[in-house]
Amino acid sequence: MNWQARDNSLYIGGRWLPPASDDRIDIVSPWTESVIASVAAASPADMDKAVTAARCAFDFGPWPNLSMDQRIATVARLRDIMARRRSEVAEVITREMGSPITASLTQQAQIPLLMLDAFIEIARDLPLSMLRKAATGQGQVFRQPKGVVAAIVPWNAPMMSITMKLGPALLAGCCVIVKTAPETALSGQLLAEMLDEAGFPEGVVSVLPADRGPSEYLALHPGIDKVSFTGSTAAGRHLAERCGALLRPITLELGGKSAALILDDADIEDAVEKLRVGAFRNSGQICSLKTRILVSRRRRDDVVEALGALLDTMPVGDPNDPATQIGPMVSSRQMNRVSGYITQGIKEGARLAKGGPGLPPGLSHGWFVQPTLFTDVDPGATIAQEEIFGPVLSILCYDDENHAVTIANNSQYGLNGAVFSADVERAVSIAQRIKTGIVEINGCGVGFLSPIGGVKASGLGREAGPEGFEPYFEYKAIGVPEGYAYCPRP
Secondary structure (H helix, E strand, O other): OOOOOOOOOEEEOOEEEOOOOOOEEEEEOOOOOOEEEEEEOOOHHHHHHHHHHHHHHHHHOOHHHOOHHHHHHHHHHHHHHHHHOHHHHHHHHHHHHOOOHHHHHHHHOOHHHHHHHHHHHHHHOOOOEEEEEEOOEEEEEEEEEOOEEEEEOOOOOHHHHHHHHHHHHHHHOOEEEEEEOHHHHHHHHHHHHHHHHHOOOOOOEEEEEOOHHHHHHHHOOOOOOEEEEEOOHHHHHHHHHHHHHOOOOEEEEOOOOEEEEEOOOOOHHHHHHHHHHHOOHHHHOOOOOEEEEEEEOOOHHHHHHHHHHHHHOOOEOOOOOOOOOEOOOOOHHHHHHHHHHHHHHHHOOOEEEEOOOOOOOOOOOOOOOOOEEEEOOOOOOHHHHOOOOOOEEEEEEEOOHHHHHHHHOOOOEEOOEEEEOOOHHHHHHHHOOOOOOOOEEOOOOOOOOOOEOOEEOOEEOOEOOHHHOHHHEEEEEEEOOOOOOOOOOO
């Protein structure tokens, strides 16, 4: 790959500018454990510049006043540029955070394109003005852009997380400051280059890598109108408390500990194959993965055997190798965290059916953990209750359907879930009883025309679908006389 990072520039308001401080971010390969790049880190002073540029662009610039068709045209150009540079996006993400290259191509770099396709489709049909008549009056109701958005994203799926926020916010007419994670600053720079090529007006978009301090400074900046955060529940709760004191709206997409209910009539082989992606994609570092596998005692041994066989078909190793399905953890800290949970599971009495602590056989470097399968896991055990964020599954047994639903709902989280059954109607009925934002039947995803998000400690609000546009609009009602007909300006 010929792409090179910019070592001393930040993308602020559509311009590459020198940073305000000498702070640096070293990007370390999870595979080689060596520094592969060093880039400028954004400081609070850089955040000030970005907010000033965004405020000017929103308050006085053209972007919020353009027609929806004009904004769609610019976002569509971005989409086409992202498609053209898809292989670069995939390679950069694999280098910086260890996502296996095949998954980076088919998921990390491809899914943002599908997101933008869906968002553009929604935007084309989204009414920005509605006349509402009632006995008490007649109102012209407008959807108007919210303002300047702080979009704070994690390292595990950087381009997907950004696109989920950036697409609807830009189409709604907002200006956006994207705060990328330090671990994935390189893909953030690549995105900034693509935004620059797409031709957004000055000030509309900034992309700044920073750690927690400057990130919080941005979220609480007086020039910010809206915060959208994806990350840990602890960090989200903290930001929500601070934004609440400011009466600043915030959308939160947080952690998960999702359950997959395998009913007795399910095709075990098919269900387990669906868990290849549903439980292990991105090496287990996805918040919506199904990491609690619920099965009846009658079918437990069949599921344990099938999951063990599945792991035997998932090569672990060099994330640059197209055959690799499970790569390293993003950092040594994350490796140690996941390894600690594996050790904790053994201490608490869960039976180790596959894997265990330590590096996978044959690997002497890289931040790896062994893909691990526990069975005989108590529903209240640490590994059944806390988000591990690695390739670790727990098998829990239920007595009947009601017991299965009770176990599924025995969690502080409520982000995702799955039901596997030959009887789809029965599966949908059970899915309606599971307290999560999404449930997939037999591995079927909901698509990006549907709302995505969680309940309980998994978040507030929704992204994607028409519902995902609502956080980026303000509603204004204007009382108008009988016979008035609104005619938008071109």
